[in-house]
Amino acid sequence: MKYPVKVQLAEKSRREGLDFNSLPFGKTFSDHMFVADYVDGQWKNCQIMPYGALSFAPSLMALHYGQSIFEGMKANISTQTGEPVLFRAKKHAKRFRISSERLGMPEIPEELFLEAVNSLVSLDKQWIPQTKGSALYIRPFLFATDESLGVRASSSYKFIVFTGPVGPYYPKPVRILVAQKYVRAFPGGVGSAKAAGNYAATLKPAEIAKKNGFDQILWLDGLEFKYLQECGTMNIFAVIGDTVVTPPTTDAILDGVTRDSIIHLLESMNIKVEVRPISINELVEAYQQGELKEMFGSGTAAVVSHVADLCYKDQVYTLPNIEERKVGPMIKRKLTEIKENTIEENYGWVTPAQSTILEAAK
Ligand SMILES: Cc1ncc(COP(=O)(O)O)c(C=O)c1O
CATH class of the missing domain: 3.30.470.10 (Aminotransferase class 4, branched-chain amino acid transferase, N-terminal domain)
Incomplete structure (x- = not known):
């Protein structure tokens, strides 16, 4: 060296x-x-x-x-x-x-x-x-x-x-609260950097969420409070019907290593993945039609963290039991086996x- x-x-x-x-x-x-x-x-x-x-x-x-x-x-x-x-x-x-x-x-x-x-x-x-x-x-x-x-x-x-x-990191599936007042990152800001200050800005809202019985906040864009950004210190995925969706990384979203790995692995298994903006309304509508099968966060610390409940505007949406989910548990196992070098x-x-x-x- x-x-x-x-x-x-x-x-x-x-x-x-x-x-x-x-x-x-x-x-x-x-x-x-x-x-x-x-x-x-x-x-x-x-x-x-x-x-x-x-x-x-x-x-x-x-x-x-x-x-x-x-x-x-x-x-x-x-x-x-x-x-x-x-x-x-x-x-x-x-x-x-x-x-x-x-x-x-x-x-x-x-x-x-x-x-x-x-x-x-x-x-x-x-x-x-x-x-x-x-x-x-x-x-x-x-x-x-x-x-x-x-x-x-x-x-x-x-x-x-x-x-x-x-x-x-999170031994249990998490309950998440959709942000209504606070914002994690704006276009042109430092949201896509792992800057210490990004985390400081989320601590007070996270404490409030915790007091109300939630583990993490699902951050929305700060302009319209409409589009999903990230979930706590994780990137966010949803399974709608047979398609896995996740927001594109922007200057307000961290380019997660786990997120990128999951996208590659799902594509290699011919599972449909769409990287596109997802609105909170789309999620709620998919839930009401019985199409929101799973949600999970991804990150180095958590690997994959299943979402148990999603709370938006005081309405709690409870997602299917882990035993009924296909993508999240499978990809968590696969990633863990890859990291531990058990599978090639x-x-x-x-x-x-x-x-x-x-x-x-x-
Ligand atoms: C804000 C934020 N988003 C997403 C992630 C996930 O990124 P990675 O998969 O690289 O750990 C992290 C870090 O773990 C994070 O701090």
């Missing part, structure tokens, strides 16, 4: 004694992290070090103006080789670049992103849970580090990757974790 990396290993692993069968999402972190700085127009100070706290000045720009992006991806142990494998790492690297570009941040070279991710997964492979539906979650992120209060793009940044074992795929999505840094250090 072009970038030299200093490796400092943890003296003692924290892995021992942890119960991997009851893992709350995003609360347990593996032994190491990868850190690099962008200073004077260059990536430098690349390090693998024990996971731990960092200290910052109160004037750190990311804290004030939100120049901060992230990715969320997963690794599993291959059921065939017993070695760690990553799912669509290159697509995540590409989306990270797209997010950084939209937020006026420097592009992270694909080589550096992939090396950081692969090295951490190889190094902390004993942290990868092997129960079905569990995985090692990988969190790369980039944030502004200039110490300054002027409103402008920062000139320095920090790139960090850390990982942690996770169990299934022809797309080159699943790659063994390989670290040139650690190989060189041997």
Whole structure:
């Protein structure tokens, strides 16, 4: 690799004694992290070090103006080789670049992103849970580090990757509330970037939804409150009759890696997929005609999350039981088997974790 990396290993692993069968999402972190700085127009100070706290000045720009992006991806142990494998790492690297570009941040070279991710997964492979539906979650992120209060793009940044074992995200089918007042993203905004601020904007509406007994919000476009965008932190799919429909990605919708994978897989199975705008009225009409067979959200954390109920304008629409659904449960199983390398795929999505840094250090 072009970038030299200093490796400092943890003296003692924290892995021992942890119960991997009851893992709350995003609360347990593996032994190491990868850190690099962008200073004077260059990536430098690349390090693998024990996971731990960092200290910052109160004037750190990311804290004030939100120049901060992230990715969320997963690794599993291959059921065939017993070695760690990553799912669509290159697509995540590409989306990270797209997010950084939209937020006026420097592009992270694909080589550096992939090396950081692969090295951490190889190094902390004993942290990868092997129960079905569990995985090692990988969190790369980039944030502004200039110490300054002027409103402008920062000139320095920090790139960090850390990982942690996770169990299934939404163990139960979700109840979703269709947004009526709040909006997640507008055309021309940053909705298609994985920008930290996108998530901040959804927290209050999500809390209100939760208080009213819902797990997630189905976001609509902010201009007409008519067209489906996303569901919480997932892309949204509906099965109407024998056709699977999902909205096209725009600058207000994240181009989900899981969404893209599902579209490819369904097409390869000759299941009819339509990528087109879907209005909430169309969904309600399909429901009333008995044609709305399924709805599900897709995302790295959740993989596929079945929608149990949809609430729109105080009317609750209860969807068929999971046992009666064909597409969602089948595609969830297939994706999980691909990620765990139990079944083959022809797309080159699943790659063994390989670290040139650690190989060189041997
Ligand atoms: C807003 C939003 N939409 C959709 C997704 C799904 O994207 P992916 O399948 O790449 O995880 C995510 C992230 O998981 C998200 O944060």
